[in-house]
Amino acid sequence: MKNSKKMFILAEALLAFMVIAVAIIMVQEKNGKEQDRISVIIQGSEDNQWAAFQYGLKMAAQDLGIRMFVVSTGGALTVEEEKSLIEREIDNGAAAVIVQPVPGSEEMLRKMANRIPVLLTEHTGAEGGGGERLPVVGPNHYAMEAALAEELLKDYSGNLSGKTLGIFSGTGDSQASLERRRGFMETVGKTQAGISWSVSAPFSEEGKVLLKAQPAVDFVIALDDNSFTMAGEYAAANNLHGALVYGIGNSTEAVYYLDTGIAGCLVAPDEFNVGYQSLAEAAGSLTRFFHKMQDRTVSYTVLRRDTLFSKENQEIIFTMSQ
Structure with a gap:
């Protein structure tokens, strides 16, 4: 009985040794090729x-x-x-x-x-x-858009009464877009801001047509880089009826629209x-x-026009231009 138990333990130990040996060989082979x-x-x-x-x-x-x-x-x-x-x-x-x-x-x-x-x-x-x-x-998509909403509220002392907003997205049905929209809406939800419209368009020409068809608003909230740059381009051509763009972006084009004053705030994820x-x-x-x-x-970074060329922000912009 004792011998059987001893043989069982030895067999288990041998099996464990073989498993470890095979794992070591596999790792060595993976590292060597x-x-x-x-x-x-x-x-x-x-x-x-x-x-x-x-x-x-x-x-x-x-x-x-x-x-x-x-x-x-x-x-x-x-x-x-x-x-x-x-x-x-x-x-x-x-x-x-x-x-x-x-x-x-x-x-x-x-x-x-x-x-x-x-x-x-x-x-x-x-x-x-x-x-x-x-x-x-x-x-964190929710946190990014909530941070953007906080910046908008800061610019108007927390009072958006009488202000109108349009929400623009390039990918309205993606999870990222849904989370960003929720982050913004829940942050400004208790203010008196009015959401006049919310549209999405994955392609540039379709997006321009949609933007042109929307009623005038005070702010266009862009949920991604494509919608931000599209709204910025449209605003630069005086086709947004004077609306200021706030949004998420991670391209040099987005930075340009912030630097020229077409956008009020840009939140840039660390892509x-x-x-x-x-x-x-x-x-x-x-x-x-x-x-x-x-x-x-x-992480993400809140970019404003007056601090755009700080050392920290220049490092972020540098990665966008590579």
Whole structure:
């Protein structure tokens, strides 16, 4: 009886040793060969709004010795198009993907995560639904827009009575856009400001037509970089009836409209760190055997015209111009 128990313990110990040995060999092999490629899929990859994000990706790739590839995309994607791109990248040797999720892609992305590590640049909005929520690197969208609303309230001593607002978004049905809208509305909800209209348009020409059709307001609240720059361009041409633009942006064009006084306030997410930390997390899942990718929340900066050229703000603007 004692011998049987001793043999059982020895067998268990041998099995544990073999498992550890195999894990060590796998890690050594992974470290000894050329790093697998990490592919990045974002919508409208050539847009200036992605400059800081892609700069962060490149710096992380250099620092970590990672092969990184940004997939060329022309504009908004459907779920099927995004799925096709991920599958193509897997076929081309991608070992992990960083993805900007399109609305309705939750189930598809979870299925893809069973084949390859998937990291998101923003939340899909799905909780549970038969699968574990995928890791996300990005800013706190609610907090950013709440901060923007606070800046607007400061400019008018907390009194927006009689003021009218229009809310403009390039991606009205994305989770990021919904969270930003909620952050703004809940912050100004107790004031007397009137929301005259709320519209969204993913494409420039469609957006201009929509803006032109809206009644005059005192402020246009832009929920993303595309809508901010579109509203700024329209205001510069005197087509916003004197409305002042407040919003979220992360491009040099957005900074230009703030610097020229067309915009009253710009809140800029740290897209450089979104790119850098995304690649670092994805790389960790490939180079460290037991690594599990984690959510990362990056900061944002409130930019005002009078402090635009401070040292801290110049560093942020520099990443946008790379």
